[in-house]
Amino acid sequence: MSGAKEVSSLEAPVEAWLRALQTRQVSAHTLAAYRRDIVKIQRFLAESGCTDWAELDRDRLTRFISPLLGTNALLPASVQRLLSSLRSLYDWLNAQGLVSHNPARTFSIKRPPRELPHVMESDLINALLDAPAPEETEAARRWKRDRAVMELLYSSGLRVSELSHVRFEDYDASGGLVTVLGKGRKTRVVPVGRKAREAIADWLPVRAHYARPDSERWLFLNTRGDRLGERSIQRALEEQALRAGIPQHLHPHLLRHCFASHLLESSQDLRAVQELLGHASISTTQIYTHLDFGHLSRVYDQAHPRARKQ
Known part of the structure; x- marks a missing residue:
């Protein structure tokens, strides 16, 4: 055969x-x-x-x-x-009528416990984003780009693939919004914070320096005038974390985790965080509720009849 x-x-x-x-x-x-x-x-x-x-x-x-x-x-x-x-x-x-059963439909394996996402303290993030620019000219240009990238990742909770594919027309500076194409080719519009808007405005003159006549309208470019790819963003973040003396391994998804955790800690609005992250299921977002045990304890102490202090 x-x-x-x-x-x-x-x-x-x-x-x-x-x-x-x-x-x-x-x-x-x-x-x-x-x-x-x-x-x-x-x-x-x-x-x-x-x-x-x-x-x-x-x-x-x-x-x-x-x-x-x-x-x-x-x-x-x-x-x-x-x-x-x-x-x-x-x-x-x-x-299509080619089979009459689905052997995988009821087949399951034991799911391993889901790891809690790692997050950085807000003080560390501030140290990273507020680090002084390098003195060398080309390094200073890259810093302006990388700071804008990091500010946008942290400000809006974008996936690295979403940020890499943001075009000029997707970014509304006056309205403070960015439109991204997420998983499942679903479009969502998310706010862009003041610090991120300032960093992007600071980057745009440098972008003009990198752009070629045939460069596409990507918001973030590499030094050759091409779209800043996902692996390049990863390397840029590692370089900037090292320069700022950050002791934690920095990667794009960590800033997304920080966005979700810090926002949920402040707002306690799980549904809003789900929408901002572009999660199809709220169960995916719920993992961030396990990160702030202190807040949960305070809510319990204040709300439960048998927990209130006399």
């Missing part, structure tokens, strides 16, 4: 499913992740002599998943994502 033929007969429905997702404007990043996940199980089925997705049942799925967890070949979170990809594929196969 030809392995190439087996893979091909399994591959055709997958390609059709991915094309269908593409018409629904699923992001290229998500499509690539789906493809990587499904290719793993596609190979397993081919090696097992299967030529049709209808042959995958719960027993075969268990034989595929168990070694991944037992040998730590994949983290539990990665296995969960793989199962999610498989559920999506089988929902589509079902709708």
Whole structure:
């Protein structure tokens, strides 16, 4: 039996499913992740002599998943994502009449406890963002850009991919708003604080220095006049944290965590923080409620009849 033929007969429905997702404007990043996940199980089925997705049942799925967890070949979170990809594929196969079951629908693994996000104290963030500019000319230019990037990440809770793709027309300086394209290609509009607006205004003359005639209208550019990519933002933050003497590893998502935690601590408005972060589910946002035990204790002491001091 030809392995190439087996893979091909399994591959055709997958390609059709991915094309269908593409018409629904699923992001290229998500499509690539789906493809990587499904290719793993596609190979397993081919090696097992299967030529049709209808042959995958719960027993075969268990034989595929168990070694991944037992040998730590994949983290539990990665296995969960793989199962999610498989559920999506089988929902589509079902709708097309190609299968009559979904082996991944009731298949579950024990979820590991979710780690609390790390946050920086506001004093450390102030030390980072209020650090003096370098004296050397080019370093000072990069500092103006990097400070604007950090201020916007912390001010508006953006994901690094969202910030990297902000264009001029997405930023409303007078209204103090920025429009971003988030996960699931969902657009949201979030406020931009005063300090971030000032830092962006300080960066724009430098941006004009970096821009080329053919540069696109990205808000943040690298020194060659191209869009400032996500990895470049990561390196820039590491450099600025080192220069400011920050003892904590600084990465873009940490500033998003700080935005959420500090805002929730001050406002106690979980639903508003969910909207600002662009979380589809409030359960994702609720993790930040575990970070301020002091506030919860004070609320309990003040509100519970048996906790009030006489």
